[in-house]
Amino acid sequence: xxxxxxxxxxSSGKTAVILKTIAAxxxxxxxxxxxxxxxxxTDDDELYQKAGVPVKKGLSGxxxxxxxxxxxxxxxxxxxxxxxxxLLITESAGLCNRCSPYIKDIKAICVIDxxxxxxxxxxxxxxxxxxxxxxxxxGDIVSQAEREVFASRVSTVNPDAxxxxxxxxxxxxxxxxxxxxxxKADNIETVTGKKLRFSMPSAMCSYCLGETQIGExxxxxxxxxxxxxxx
Amino acid sequence: xxxxxxxxxxxISEIIAEYPYTENFFKEQxxxxxxxxxxxxxxxxxxxxxxxxxxxxxxxxxTASLLSYIENMQEFLGETDSVVKTLSILAGKDKxxxxxxxxxxxxxxxxxxxxxxxxxxxxxxxxxxxxWTAQGDTPTERKILINDxxxxxxxxxxxxxxxxxxxSQNMNFVMDLSVKEFLHLHAExxxxxxxxxxxxxxxxxxxxxxxxxxxxxxxxxxxxGGQSRALMIADTAILxxxxxxxxxxxxxxxxxxxxxxxxxxxxxxxxxxxxHDPVLALMGDKRIIINNGGIADIITTTAEEKKLRxxxxxxxxxxxxxxxxxxxxxxxxQISQQLTAIKLIN
Ligand SMILES: Nc1nc2c(ncn2[C@@H]2O[C@H](COP(=O)(O)OP(=O)(O)OP(=O)(O)O)[C@@H](O)[C@H]2O)c(=O)[nH]1
Ligand SMILES: [Mg+2]
Ligand SMILES: [Zn+2]
Ligand SMILES: [Zn+2]
Numbered sequence: 001x002x003x004x005x006x007x008x009x010x011s012s013g014k015t016a017v018i019l020k021t022i023a024a025x026x027x028x029x030x031x032x033x034x035x036x037x038x039x040x041x042t043d044d045d046e047l048y049q050k051a052g053v054p055v056k057k058g059l060s061g062x063x064x065x066x067x068x069x070x071x072x073x074x075x076x077x078x079x080x081x082x083x084x085x086x087l088l089i090t091e092s093a094g095l096c097n098r099c100s101p102y103i104k105d106i107k108a109i110c111v112i113d114x115x116x117x118x119x120x121x122x123x124x125x126x127x128x129x130x131x132x133x134x135x136x137x138x139g140d141i142v143s144q145a146e147r148e149v150f151a152s153r154v155s156t157v158n159p160d161a162x163x164x165x166x167x168x169x170x171x172x173x174x175x176x177x178x179x180x181x182x183x184k185a186d187n188i189e190t191v192t193g194k195k196l197r198f199s200m201p202s203a204m205c206s207y208c209l210g211e212t213q214i215g216e217x218x219x220x221x222x223x224x225x226x227x228x229x230x231x
Numbered sequence: 232x233x234x235x236x237x238x239x240x241x242x243i244s245e246i247i248a249e250y251p252y253t254e255n256f257f258k259e260q261x262x263x264x265x266x267x268x269x270x271x272x273x274x275x276x277x278x279x280x281x282x283x284x285x286x287x288x289x290x291x292x293x294t295a296s297l298l299s300y301i302e303n304m305q306e307f308l309g310e311t312d313s314v315v316k317t318l319s320i321l322a323g324k325d326k327x328x329x330x331x332x333x334x335x336x337x338x339x340x341x342x343x344x345x346x347x348x349x350x351x352x353x354x355x356x357x358x359x360x361x362x363w364t365a366q367g368d369t370p371t372e373r374k375i376l377i378n379d380x381x382x383x384x385x386x387x388x389x390x391x392x393x394x395x396x397x398x399s400q401n402m403n404f405v406m407d408l409s410v411k412e413f414l415h416l417h418a419e420x421x422x423x424x425x426x427x428x429x430x431x432x433x434x435x436x437x438x439x440x441x442x443x444x445x446x447x448x449x450x451x452x453x454x455x456g457g458q459s460r461a462l463m464i465a466d467t468a469i470l471x472x473x474x475x476x477x478x479x480x481x482x483x484x485x486x487x488x489x490x491x492x493x494x495x496x497x498x499x500x501x502x503x504x505x506x507h508d509p510v511l512a513l514m515g516d517k518r519i520i521i522n523n524g525g526i527a528d529i530i531t532t533t534a535e536e537k538k539l540r541x542x543x544x545x546x547x548x549x550x551x552x553x554x555x556x557x558x559x560x561x562x563x564x565q566i567s568q569q570l571t572a573i574k575l576i577n
Pocket of ligand 3: 065096
């Protein structure tokens with residue numbers, strides 16, 4: 001089975017792109033399943049179900065969804081194998097700009113949209129910087145110039161990535177993108193023993209652990225102070 | 232060109248002096264450069280844990296990434312091989328699997344080709360085949376040649392340079408910038424020389440195309456539909472890196488469509504235009520008829536049709552003037568006895 005991880009900011013078009021891509025993969029008679037990782041809520045699983053795609057979801061609750069992802073990915077891979085999938089896709093809500101769920105030797109895709117603003121590529125950190133392929137969506141609503149500027153920013157942040165435009169609504173570009181996703185040679189049995197591409201900051205401060213009192217003496221662990229200057 | 236080890240040991244100021252655009256790279260990578268006289272090795276040794284997290288990469292990954300960036304940019308700047316003189320489309324098959332009704336269509340730069348066919352007939356697929364420089368590896372099995380050769384794979388994947396630029400009715404500006412700031416931003420991303428002159432020229436051309444003039448200080452999001460379209464077309468003609476432009480209808484309001492097309496082909500672009508408006512469609516040298524996913528026919532615009540276009544232009548102008556009169560509260564009169572003599576069916 002092949003495994004591909006998708007990540008990207010909320011509402012960037014991950015599900016839309018994955019669904020259009022699966023439609024193209026099914027033409028090649030490939031069995032594709034999806035596991036969606038999110039924080040508190042998602043109804044993506046219903047969308048996949050409607051499209052007849054085997055799907056599971058995992059909600060991380062108060063944890064960073066990417067931390068939750070690593071702790072569960074092996075079980076998810078085994079689920080995919082039991083379903084006899086050719087390709088297992090994981091979709092992660094890119095809610096934590098400090099982390100990314102990408103694993104070495106597992107294809108990593110970042111979905112980002114033209115509407116999110118030209119500083120977004122810089123802001124979202126490891127999720128974009130360490131991806132193999134960057135898919136840019138919503139090109140249908142912005143001007144040609146804005147698309148060009150946006151793509152060039154993406155390439156500056158991640159010069160090694162393949163950058164593609166896919167339209168989540170019309171599916172334009174999805175067939176082409178799908179040709180990059182499955183290769184028999186990339187089959188794996190397990191992800192145990194593999195490594196994350198980017199070590200996840202623990203991001204734990206005393207407030208993560210339940211502290212509610214405000215004040216210097218209550219701030220433990222990973223604490224950063226704002227720089228306000230003297231003026 | 233510096234290799235990776237050299238990049239680690241050169242001072243930041245030396246790297247920027249050699250490749251000025253790398254300044255932008257450092258900025259986008261969020262590497263804080265307090266002292267440009269240090270080299271990357273020293274900078275990474277002294278990074279705080281937090282700053283390391285911001286940068287994501289370690290020294291090895293960072294310099295590898297920088298090297299890729301420099302390679303991409305050198306290629307982008309030095310490109311001479313990306314001039315597209317001819318685009319050829321080699322026949323594939325339609326949705327039912329029948330071969331398309333032509334062998335090879337060659338389109339030269341400066342040509343306008345119209346694309347007609349019902350919605351869902353395969354116009355988008357044709358465009359996607361061109362954009363992907365298909366090699367029999369798409370559902371239509373078409374092949375695309377550029378300058379009579381199998382195109383370089385770079386057209387498929389680069390963030391910097393795409394084969395096809397697109398203009399369509401539902402595109403808007405979304406950035407909060409003035410016209411001038413916006414054009415400068417685009418020009419900077421293209422690393423063009425003589426940026427100011429170029430920006431001025433685009434601004435002037437756009438104002439020529441627009442029915443109502445606009446100022447360089449106007450916010451792009453506040454432009455009217457016609458003004459936006461005019462600015463997008465002038466900008467795409469002059470500043471887009473893409474040699475092929477796809478236009479999906481140009482509404483006949485607030486913009487001089489003929490001048491717009493002349494501007495595009497004047498810049499040696501190939502223009503593909505999906506339209507159902509005869510005034511526009513007949514501006515094309517040829518028109519491609521699409522049906523059931525395949526190219527059903529390719530029609531060269533005849534002399535008769537060119538004459539018809541003159542007539543249509545007159546009608547177009549008449550209607551346009553009437554709209555204008557209506558808008559400014561004038562009373563409308565009959566155009567001519569001749570026209571009223573034409574019998575309308577129904
Ligand atoms: N116009 C346009 N809309 C798009 C495109 N791609 C996605 N959308 C729309 O954007 C919205 C969000 O898309 P989703 O696919 O749900 O985004 P997502 O990244 O999966 O969102 P989460 O999983 O909730 O983080 C939906 O309304 C889509 O229809 C596109 O290319 N163009
Ligand atoms: Mg989703
Ligand atoms: Zn996190
Ligand atoms: Zn915390």
